[in-house]
Amino acid sequence: PDLIKGLQSLPGITAGNEFFSNLYVRGGAADQNLILLDGVPVYNGTHLFGLYSIFQPDITNSLQVYKAGFPARYGGRVSSVVDITSNEGSIKEHYGSASLGLLIAKLSVQGPIGKKEKTTYSFGIRRTYWDAFTLFQGSGSGGQIFVLSDYNLKLKHKLGKNDYLHFAMYTGRDKYPSNFGDSTVSYKSTMIYGNLSSILRWNHIFGPKLFSNISVNATRYKVNFDVSESYFDSVSNQNKQSDWKYKNGIGDIGVNMDFEYSMNNNHFFHFGIQNTNHFINPGYSSVTSSDNPGTTDEQGIKYWAYSPEVAAYLEDDFKVSDKMKVNAGMRVVYFNNPKYKYSDIFYEPRLSGRYLI
Numbered sequence: 001p002d003l004i005k006g007l008q009s010l011p012g013i014t015a016g017n018e019f020f021s022n023l024y025v026r027g028g029a030a031d032q033n034l035i036l037l038d039g040v041p042v043y044n045g046t047h048l049f050g051l052y053s054i055f056q057p058d059i060t061n062s063l064q065v066y067k068a069g070f071p072a073r074y075g076g077r078v079s080s081v082v083d084i085t086s087n088e089g090s091i092k093e094h095y096g097s098a099s100l101g102l103l104i105a106k107l108s109v110q111g112p113i114g115k116k117e118k119t120t121y122s123f124g125i126r127r128t129y130w131d132a133f134t135l136f137q138g139s140g141s142g143g144q145i146f147v148l149s150d151y152n153l154k155l156k157h158k159l160g161k162n163d164y165l166h167f168a169m170y171t172g173r174d175k176y177p178s179n180f181g182d183s184t185v186s187y188k189s190t191m192i193y194g195n196l197s198s199i200l201r202w203n204h205i206f207g208p209k210l211f212s213n214i215s216v217n218a219t220r221y222k223v224n225f226d227v228s229e230s231y232f233d234s235v236s237n238q239n240k241q242s243d244w245k246y247k248n249g250i251g252d253i254g255v256n257m258d259f260e261y262s263m264n265n266n267h268f269f270h271f272g273i274q275n276t277n278h279f280i281n282p283g284y285s286s287v288t289s290s291d292n293p294g295t296t297d298e299q300g301i302k303y304w305a306y307s308p309e310v311a312a313y314l315e316d317d318f319k320v321s322d323k324m325k326v327n328a329g330m331r332v333v334y335f336n337n338p339k340y341k342y343s344d345i346f347y348e349p350r351l352s353g354r355y356l357i
Contacts, residue, residue, distance in 0.1 A: 003063060004045060004053035007082070012067050020050040025067055028079030035082045038154070038168040040197040043221035043250055047148040047174055054172050054195065058097055058108040059124035059152050061087045069352025072315035072329030073258065073270050086168060088156045089120030104148075105129050113155075124152040147175040162205040169198040186230040193223040213258045222249030222281075242289040249304070251279045268317040270329075278307040307337045315350065326353040 004021040007013055014024045022030040035042045037055070045054050066074070066081040074081045087110055094111030106126035113119040127149040150172040157165045173194025180187045201215035225246040233240050258272035284300040315329025329350040336343040 001057065002053050003055045003057055003060060003084070004082075007063075007065055010065070010067075013065075013080075017050070021046045021053040022050050023080065023082070025080040032077050032079035033082060034074060034077035034080070035084070037084050037170055037197060038086055038199055039083075039201070039215065039256075040168075040170075040199050040217045040219050041076075041252060042170075042195055042197060042219065044193070044195060047150075047172070048146065052104075052148070054150055054170075055084055056106065056108065056124045056126055056150060056152060058106065059087050059110070059122055059154075061085045069327065070350065071270065071327055072313040072331040072348070072350045073272070075274075075311055075313075075331050075333060075348065076309075086124075086152055086154050087122040088154060088166070089122040091117050091120050100129075103128055103130075118158040120156045122152070122154040124150070126150040145177065149173060164203040166201040166203065167199070168201075171196045181230075184232050187228075189225070189227045191223070191225045194221070196220045209262045211260055213256070215256045215258075216254070217256070218251070218253045220249065220251035220279075222251075223247060238290075240290045242287065242291075244285065244287050246283070246285040247281065248283040249281045251304075253277045253279070266319040269315065270317075271314040272312070274311045274313075276309045276311075278309060279304040280307070281305070305337070305339055307335065309336075310334045323356040324353065326351070 002021060004023060005015070007023060008015045012026050016022050016024045016030065023033050024030060025033060031043075035045045042054070046052065047054060062085045064081075064083045066083075070081050074083075089110035089112070091112050094109065096107065096109030098107045099105070104126055105128075106124070108122075108124040110122040111120065113121055128147055130145050131147050150170070152168075152170050154168040155166070159165055171194070173192060176189075176191045178187070178189045197217070197219040199215055199217040201213055203211065203213050205211040223246075227244040228241065229243075230239065230241045232238075254274065254276040256272065256274045258270070258274075261269040261271070263269065281304045282301055284302045285298070287297040288295075311331060311333045313329060313331040315327060318326045318328065320326055327350070331348040331350065333346040333348065334343070335346070
């Protein structure tokens with residue numbers, strides 16, 4: 001029922017807190033895990049502050065986790081890699097599933113588009129439904145209810161004999177409104193945070209040994225927190241109000257060229273170039289008050305900072321014998337932060353192996 005909680009049963013992985021969907025791998029922090037959904041990084045993989053994961057099992061095709069010895073095609077984190085791929089949809093028939101639980105309702109459907117058997121789709125939605133009942137929303141003091149939602153869409157189209165076009169998109173968010181007060185004081189707050197990711201990928205098959213994936217992707221995670229307070233000031237005999245807004249976020253826009261080449265039964269190569277532009281807003285807040293009309297107290301950084309990162313990699317899955325296999329590679333990363341005039345090149349050699357006893 002929850003992909004991330006399933007990973008917590010593996011050796012070396014813990015939840016940190018019981019019942020929560022965070023991953024702590026071999027002593028690392030939760031944000032030191034690279035979580036990919038259809039090849040796009042996801043910066044926050046949980047709902048309800050960690051109680052649920054954002055990934056829907058009904059539309060998941062595969063999941064791979066690397067706890068150590070990451071292949072060279074992965075980078076940017078030190079704890080683990082979780083690579084999740086969603087369903088592409090059936091080319092032959094339509095089918096789906098639906099369920100209604102105590103907290104969440106979900107629906108998933110997939111199948112072909114048209115009669116030429118060239119295009120498929122996969123769609124999934126998961127959402128809390130308590131807000132649909134106005135009886136439970138309440139009015140006046142104590143009215144609050146949480147809302148979480150996930151939407152997944154994936155399309156695959158066959159352009160020709162050796163060319164395929166893939167598009168995948170995910171959006172999900174948490175919303176926590178609160179409304180408290182009485183005849184003299186009114187307090188309202190709304191916290192919204194969530195992810196948005198998408199990728200467009202062109203897959204070309206050069207031959208039985210070589211194929212490529214060229215993709216354009218974007219991801220964003222942001223938090224918005226609004227607080228409004230209204231009260232009656234008995235000293236001035238006036239109604240007063242103050243508003244506080246806070247936001248932060250992180251996002252990427254990337255272009256990747258990835259190739260896979262099978263030289264023979266013993267050597268399987270991955271190589272390519274990955275260009276990522278990071279946009280980071282560490283935090284910005286503003287306060288307006290009826291005590292100081294026309295003025296706004298601002299703190300933090302209002303604009304998003306920009307940092308480009310370019311990586312090139314080469315790796316070889318080498319079958320030494322029927323019992324021994326080695327993955328060796330090199331990843332070279334160039335990182336630049338124009339605002340702070342910082343840039344550097346990092347060399348990341350990779351080596352892992354296994355022997356069947």
